[in-house]
Amino acid sequence: MTVAGPRTPTLLEVEEVGLAGDPGGGPPTSTGRILGKLARDKAALLCLVFLLIVVLMAVFAPLITKLSGWGPDEFDSGAINSDLGGVPHGSLGGISGEHWFGVEPQNGRDLFARIVYGARVSITIALSATVLTGILGVVFGLLAGFYRGWVDQAISRVMDFLMAFPALIFMIAILSSLPAGNRPVLLVVVISAFGWPYLARVIRGQTMTLANREFVEAARASGAKNVALVFREILPNLRGSIIVMTTLSVPGYIGTEAGLSFLGVGVTPPTASWGQMISSSVSWYSVDPMFFAIPGTFLFLTVLSLTVLGDKIRSVIDAGEAT
Amino acid sequence: MTDELFVVEDLTVTLPTSRGPVDVVKDVSFTVGRDDTLGIVGESGSGKSMTALAVLGLLPPGARTSGSVRLDGRELLGQSEGELRSVRGNAISMVFQDPLSSLNPYYTVGLQIEEGYRAHRGGSKRAARQVAIEAMERVRIPDAARRVDDYPHQFSGGQRQRIMIAMALCCSPSLLIADEPTTALDVTVQAQILELLAELQTQTGTGLIFITHDLAVISSIARRVLVMCAGDPVEYGTAEQVFSDPRHEYTRTLLDAVPRIDDEVML
Numbered sequence: 240m241t242v243a244g245p246r247t248p249t250l251l252e253v254e255e256v257g258l259a260g261d262p263g264g265g266p267p268t269s270t271g272r273i274l275g276k277l278a279r280d281k282a283a284l285l286c287l288v289f290l291l292i293v294v295l296m297a298v299f300a301p302l303i304t305k306l307s308g309w310g311p312d313e314f315d316s317g318a319i320n321s322d323l324g325g326v327p328h329g330s331l332g333g334i335s336g337e338h339w340f341g342v343e344p345q346n347g348r349d350l351f352a353r354i355v356y357g358a359r360v361s362i363t364i365a366l367s368a369t370v371l372t373g374i375l376g377v378v379f380g381l382l383a384g385f386y387r388g389w390v391d392q393a394i395s396r397v398m399d400f401l402m403a404f405p406a407l408i409f410m411i412a413i414l415s416s417l418p419a420g421n422r423p424v425l426l427v428v429v430i431s432a433f434g435w436p437y438l439a440r441v442i443r444g445q446t447m448t449l450a451n452r453e454f455v456e457a458a459r460a461s462g463a464k465n466v467a468l469v470f471r472e473i474l475p476n477l478r479g480s481i482i483v484m485t486t487l488s489v490p491g492y493i494g495t496e497a498g499l500s501f502l503g504v505g506v507t508p509p510t511a512s513w514g515q516m517i518s519s520s521v522s523w524y525s526v527d528p529m530f531f532a533i534p535g536t537f538l539f540l541t542v543l544s545l546t547v548l549g550d551k552i553r554s555v556i557d558a559g560e561a562t
Numbered sequence: 563m564t565d566e567l568f569v570v571e572d573l574t575v576t577l578p579t580s581r582g583p584v585d586v587v588k589d590v591s592f593t594v595g596r597d598d599t600l601g602i603v604g605e606s607g608s609g610k611s612m613t614a615l616a617v618l619g620l621l622p623p624g625a626r627t628s629g630s631v632r633l634d635g636r637e638l639l640g641q642s643e644g645e646l647r648s649v650r651g652n653a654i655s656m657v658f659q660d661p662l663s664s665l666n667p668y669y670t671v672g673l674q675i676e677e678g679y680r681a682h683r684g685g686s687k688r689a690a691r692q693v694a695i696e697a698m699e700r701v702r703i704p705d706a707a708r709r710v711d712d713y714p715h716q717f718s719g720g721q722r723q724r725i726m727i728a729m730a731l732c733c734s735p736s737l738l739i740a741d742e743p744t745t746a747l748d749v750t751v752q753a754q755i756l757e758l759l760a761e762l763q764t765q766t767g768t769g770l771i772f773i774t775h776d777l778a779v780i781s782s783i784a785r786r787v788l789v790m791c792a793g794d795p796v797e798y799g800t801a802e803q804v805f806s807d808p809r810h811e812y813t814r815t816l817l818d819a820v821p822r823i824d825d826e827v828m829l
Contacts, residue, residue: 388623452663453658453659453660453663453664454663454664454665454666454667456620456658456664457656457658457664457665457726458666458678459620459650460618460620460650460651460655460656460658461650461651461655461656461678461681461729461730462647462648462649462650462651462652462678462681462682463647463651463677463678463681464647467681471677472666475666475668475669476666476667476668478668
């Protein structure tokens, strides 16, 4: 089956790839297989590359700002026109070799540095919230689905309560009333407290189905403890759902963090955050639209990439489980 | 009767329902000796599987049991969960009906056999792996040393059931309960599995309780037969006795329901 000449028929190539990437149709979609499928998908690859850049930016923020020359809290009064109320010199919000993304109006802080440090805040908060909701959601979902009875009743009522609660209003209220001690930690806790029921509900339903499967009964009949049943038999079979649910929740948390910072109850001012930058750009949108466009674009692309990627992962896992 | 391995006396299982408690198993008594096979027959819902689950303490929550279940003189009924756990899969093993859904699709079969073994016997991973390979060889899985790392879906239905049997036998139980082990398999594979069970039994001297609705299977494997109907034990005796001279109306009905090749067909 050698194909002579240039490989023009792309459709055929896709089919070949599909067969090659199917090792006997194993029910658990392996991590390698998920990554392999994603690497062949241009949109997913693009998202992955963008996210990688953002993550690298966040991780190496101090190094990058050393390279670009300006830190996130350094004021460059030379880059703004104080006669005009602080509008940046030059067109496009003062974009130049000196300030790659321009400067903040009024005080002249470097936008590139603030974007880089803002990525740090957004990603740290979103990932911590995801990990925390992931743990809470999986543990409570498993408990409710496996033990049923009053355990399920108690957990389910708490979940109903949290999901019916006007979470945003409560978050704003609680964050503005609490002392601004460690805001990022507080944000993570508050976001997670309201976020876990969405994952737990899915996990609970699937656990109920899995707990009735014969292999769980068989393991019980061969003397396995409840803990072993939950963690060794049921949990691994939930892997696909957990991966999909958590990847799809990261963009939501980034959005929530930005939203809360925008409303002024998120990260406290000297620390850079995308939501906060957008918030302060609102009053400058007519004279300096770039101040709004740059953090807005980063926020938009990050959320979009994560959503698209989550969707792609879901379709790979769904396809894997269907075979 | 001290040489009897497994004795069940007046076992009654009561399940709570929306219309009050229902006796799904009523006063069932039987004994199984070493290297002995008891067949439990009956139609669906006659309480065959409930009897097996009650013996292992695996009944749904809310179920009540009375009577006596003794293995080697040790009472099992009313034992604590921890006590029962040390019995399950160790002294008494069970093989279920559907071999595909009885195996966890996430793990290799080797790992699943090893796990059951290590839960009761402990020991190193390496030793358990060796046990798993030997157990698979014993149930005649070809190329066991390599296939031990395969996933359940990579085996055929008959092989999966062999693996379930290997798993059940890896702790050398004194009693094996097979709950409709051949129902999901086609007839030729069914015959192979029955042959395998009989052969393993003569090797190990394990007592066997074979639950089925298939009278042909029972007549080929069981020494003694218990016929159940709606939770009642209607007939209990040796296989020849029950099949050649059924005392009870229900047993006769069951036997008459078996199609015979020399029957006259009414058109």
